[in-house]
Amino acid sequence: MAERILVVDDEEGIRELLFAYLSDFGFDVTAVADGGEMRRHLAEHPVDLVLLDLGLPQEDGLVLARELRSRADVPGIIIVTGRGEPVDRILGLELGADDYIPKPFDLRELVARVRSVLRRLRPEGAAQPPPATAAEQPQRFEFDGWHIDLAARSVLRSDGTPVALTTGEFDLLATFVRQPNRALTRDELMDALYRREAGPFDRAIDVLVGRLRRKIESDPAEPQLVKSVRGVGYLFAARVSPDARSSDAPR
Template sequence: MTDAPHILIVDDDAKIRQMLTRYLTDEGFQVSAAANGEAMRECLAKARIDLVLLDLVLPGEDGFQLAKDVRARPSTVRTGIIMLTGRSDMVDMVVGLEVGADDYIAKPFHLREVLARIRSVLRRTQPSLSAEPGPMVRQEAGEVIRFDGWRLDLGRRELKAPDGSDIALTTGEFELLATFARHPGRVLNRDQLMDLTRGRHWEAVDRSIDAQVARLRRKIEPDPKHPMLVKSVRGVGYVFTGHIQ
């Protein structure tokens, strides 16, 4: 059991915590549960967490803020985040992407759907936990892409800046950059990017891709408002213009 993925459930509804804990434990996962942000942080400090099931509406701090907290920790930058919510507003979905969520499940949900989403996100965020790679993770060990002084290690899932510093990327950001770097000079529309990165685990919401691109630009572009690596093609999509070495 110690080698099983560790899932943290953050929800203020005790019945939902108990239901998910029982179900996921029976499916072979390690499971911890927290009712609020303070308890979540205690769990993150004590153990390695591979994925957080995070309720959006919580007392005090909401799920958006807690997702930011997860992403701000160096030890959890690759931890998967699936947001649970009773709201179906598409704006919430896009905001969830902007703060680093990997997937989004509306309540009420089926337990089998939750299990499928968890396994899908784990394949992308923790490839070592699964023999089956996700839609984007098809790289061979040791494969590295270099462009304009940057070094993208696909096997280690690491990005180094031209000055040698490590750049922390979320799973979505990493997959997006890897997709761009593997298709230099090719204009990719939003549908193609969704297929190549997430396998359409998200609904077809164009703005979700735009949010991911904006976040990626803030990390790799000297001036995100005037990008030189990932450029917009008006009315079509995006093109990677970095020089592959």
Template sequence: MTDAPHILIVDDDAKIRQMLTRYLTDEGFQVSSAENGAAMGECLARTHIDLVLLDLVLPGEDGLQLARAIRTRPGSGPIGIIMLTGRSDMVDMVVGLEVGADDYIAKPFHLREVLARIKSVLRRLRPTAPAELLSRPQADNDDVIRFEGWQLDLGRRELKAPDGSEIGLTTGEFDLLVTLATHPGRVLNRDQLMDLTRGRQWEAVDRSIDAQVARLRRKIEPDPKHPTLVKSVRGVGYVFTARIR
């Protein structure tokens, strides 16, 4: 299937690469693999990749550095990033989110869990992917939320600034903005945001929402330190205060 999403596995453990490659290929995906950052860069340069399964602990550049590099690649389209790690430290999870990861899976993992996380990220990232792989209907391309000159296109999953430029958002940032913009004026606590954006597909960690909000503010607020669109409500959560048109 030529239109099947292309997954890149980046892990220095050959057995894990082989296991994931075999499993995801059997599930209908195109799959490539790399053992380190250099090999990852070569793969990204020569072929289109939809999602990267990225090990946190790698020789040379670690997964956090590589995730940051993926997010800052010039001229690249949206790429999903799911971090894989044997570490259980919550700090690693939060830092991974801050540099642009869409999800986080701790080793050892179940293959079905990896598959479910991949499909979840791709549904948001690539709504036109083959239905038999992602099993989700496409969104309405005419559904656009407008606020303060911004245009949030739910069907195309695009955000355009008042000057017409397109603003690159990770899937997590996009889903968070959609959730806030569809509940204008309503204070949402962190648990509600976790439920509405990801259905609690990962552990409900308060700081993960805070990290996503901080990164979203840097992209849409004139002054992220003094936000006017997404405001904090001390001790409760966040509220979207922009006027919806």
């Protein structure tokens, strides 16, 4: 039986993203917006894990974490939040959360943490679900009206017009799409694309970013998607979600 995950987050985009992404890994996912919806769901449907945002508009997520930990059927708890203060992380863990991951997060890291918590909570000797293969991972995404298919290595504008990218340009865009809203260093990008670090005078990534911007930015001189992060590298600032044409809507 698929392990059951409840996402509690007031941001609709986050709920949709986590619902679609985790569902593609074989989890049984439900997404709700606040503590009231969380309680109503748990009253009828036990879950194995709760992904809990701290910054809910009506109830503090830390209060909900304490409430979850006091249940007879205690689920695993991973706090997923934009709060950056160490005290929030410490309080969350002291209240019984099993893990804590800040926003923005890498989706692959989130899945790894989900599996780690579920593995720790699983009774000894219980059967473990088989790991997802690469083919089972999400392959089609959309951002800012664009559509990218990682398996087919295709990129389409909002009107369905294909855009020709070189191998390097496509691999760079795919790397950004997999890790949106996260500042990536040039070394990280070089490793992802070429399996090596950037040298002190290596401008390969900068050149590639410039070429990609000319193809996907409405104004390459004032980029809104691929942004420079001074002293670090680059950040993909688009809201990325699994392509609605290939994913179910969240429950």
